[in-house]
Amino acid sequence: MGECHLVGISTKFGGSHPNPGPDFKGFWESRFGGKKEPEQNGHANGEANGSVRKRTSDLAVYEQFEQQARQTQVRAAAIRDGNADVIQKPLLPSFESAEMRNLAETLLRDIIRGSPDVKWESIKGLENAKRLLKEAVVMPIKYPKYFTGLLSPWKGILLFGPPGTGKTMLAKAVATECKTTFFNISASSIVSKWRGDSEKLVKVLFELARHHAPSTIFLDEIDAIISQRGEARSEHEASRRLKTELLIQMDGLTKTNDLVFVLAATNLPWELDAAMLRRLEKRILVPLPEAEARQAMFEELLPATTSKLEVPYDILVEKTEGYSGSDIRLVCKEAAMQPLRRLMSVLEASDELVPEEELPEVGPLKPEDIELALRNTRPSAHLHAHRYEKFNQDYGSQVDVPFNHGARA
Structure with a gap:
């Protein structure tokens, strides 16, 4: 009698039966996996196969995280090209915690999916700025064979000049020409009211950029994010931590081979911190139109x-x-x-109302x-033109092309 009882238990748990079947699976998940037993009628839950459903309250923390990841993939499985329905890459890389994944989801709204569709020809003038940008960003992506070793690509470019001169259009033209993932970042994107989240947002931003490489991080009005540091200035502790993390992440770009470019724009270049100016290796003046x-x-x-x-x-x-x-x-x-x-x-x-x-x-x-x-x-913007010229003479990038006599250095 005892032997028959043991055999029945063994068969119930699949120990001696080669194919335990759905009865064993439903019993095991209902007892140990946090799932309900399937109804005898396969259509009881509105599904033909009688599939089971998880109870969220009984899930482990890891299982909740995995379920959230699957929901995110269903909601937005991949970045799709604007002109063709072609899956390129998953939206999110694998993060070390659910908190980092949640922060990454808040940054996804700043990704411009597809091409910004801004051509070089649509930008009038600015030939010197266009040439410097092509040399710093476009050419290394098109011809990576030549940009190795000492000629490794510049990872940080600063566009400075009077307001309304087309700095944002130049950044979008670079992303269009290179077909890179474009992150349009402002101060509101990486500043959080919660303690420690601003630094984590900066770290997640650069991880996303590496995941979607080649990519372009456009930091608009960067002087609002990383102005000069010092005791003489009113500076909050959280703001200083944010600046430090941004400097560390930009410094890490120069030590990797990932094609991640940081394009920063500002109307007040003299307000930037000296450490940030060092990391923004190319400093390009975007002047008033000639x-x-x-x-x-x-x-x-x-x-x-x-x-x-x-x-x-x-x-x-x-x-x-x-x-x-x-x-x-x-x-x-x-x-x-x-x-x-x-x-x-x-x-x-x-007094009469005229029809449209x-x-x-x-x-x-x-x-x-x-x-x-x-x-x-x-x-x-003409009152501060001399200040931009002075900053350009002190810190700006100049290039002289002998074979192009029509372009001004």
């Missing part, structure tokens, strides 16, 4: 064919000395607004409209 670039902007924004007027481009170029690219756009917008204002005054004077399909067209642009726009729009 005469040729300003004329190209006016021709694109105010084409003569649509304005029904011979636009005086030479006068516009002459009177916009010291204007930034955003200032020139405001001038064109203000000029194009004048015919619309004349039309609005006529429509508002009438019967609304008259906007009138042509007049010479006085352009003159009025120039009077009402003033430059916003």
Whole structure:
């Protein structure tokens, strides 16, 4: 009797039966695996195979972490290219803890999936800045054979200059040209109210960048993140720890072969810490647009064919000395607004409501409209132009290309 009982137990637990079957699996998981026994009717839970469901309260911490990882993969399995539905890489690498994974998920919103779709041709002027960026970032990715040893790629590039000159557009053009993963990072991305999370966010950011290499980390307004350190300045302990972690992570990039580039932009380069300037090996001035670039902007924004007027481009170029690219756009917008204002005054004077399909067209642009726009729009960044030139002479990167005489060094 006892032997038969033992045989029954052995058979129940699969010890002597070659194929224990679903009865053993359900009994074992219900007793030891934290799962419910399957219903006799396979459709009881709405599933044809009678699959079991985990109880979250009975799961171990590790099992909860694994379940969260599977849910994240279902939610966003991979970064997909903007033009083709091709899986490139998993979103998240393997982290040492669930806390680091949660921090990584908060940074995923700052990844620009696919190409930013900004071409070099869409940026008027800035030939010197384009050439330096191609040399520092584009060429090492296209021709890695030549950039080894002493000629290893520059890992840190600083774009500095007056506001509204196209620093962000240059960074996106680099990501488009190189087809790299683009991390658009600002101070809000890596600063947390919880103690110690800011440093961990910086560490996770660089781990994500290495995982998705080749990648570009764009730190916009970097002076707000890592200004000069010192006792004379009001500096919080958490801010100092964040700066230290950022310096350590950037220093680690130079000791690896991962194609991870840090592109930083600032309007106040003289506010940066000296240790950060050392790590930003290429420091490129993005100046105010020259005469040729300003004329190209006016021709694109105010084409003569649509304005029904011979636009005086030479006068516009002459009177916009010291204007930034955003200032020139405001001038064109203000000029194009004048015919619309004349039309609005006529429509508002009438008591009758004109149907939308019967609304008259906007009138042509007049010479006085352009003159009025120039009077009402003033430059916003010309007062500190000499400070940028001085910083460029002291710290800026210069290159002289003998075979390209048209480009200015």
